[in-house]
Amino acid sequence: MADISPLQCLTLEEDEITRCGQLATEGHPKPDRCKMHHGQYSILCKKYKDASKVVDNVKDRGALLTKEQIGRYTDWHAALEKARWVRNYIEAIHVERAGREIHQKRFSLKVDDGRMRRVKLLKKEMVRAVDALYALQRRAYELYEPESILDAFNESPRLIPSLAMPIMAVGDEDLIDMSLRDQKERMVMALKPFMDFESLVDICKVEGSPWLETEHGKSTLERHFFVYQQFA
16 A cells, blocks of 8 residues: 655755754645745746756857957947846856755755756856956956056955844745845945945045045045946
């Protein structure tokens, strides 16, 4: 006689250790998750698989420019527009990678070699895409503003604490969005000097910049601040 006893949900809680204690009532052809985790799982898979299509489309077409190609740009508008396109590609990589890692850590109770190979490939693609983005932004900036005072702020990035707040899960959460939102909030804190002029002034004062005491020095910093915002 077939075993029809209810199964425990095959999902790990957010600590990635504790097994969900609810009964598996959702899934096809055999229930494998509780209602809440089935909802999260469905949203997770659709989102990272959609992002995967974007990544494969760019990767297969070889659409990322080399540094030599970027160096041939003569119009800062064109370089900046390409940089925005690369930023969208990076976002797709972020989404797919976060989704696959969450899938592996919480929704799969066994190691999936194929998924791990894909994550490794995404890491390599991320390095290539970020290099291209930096090169495009630098080229656009060179074309727009030949001289930069950015070298005055050669600080190591500060460690920013996680800002994620605990929430009551109900099943319709976008786990990828939650993970990436936390990363973006920390990044916003790190980039605050380039989003808020007074914060930039404060850093310059701490670093010791006597030229800020003059009207010309402050107006020069303000002009650069608005330029930075164009390329952020």
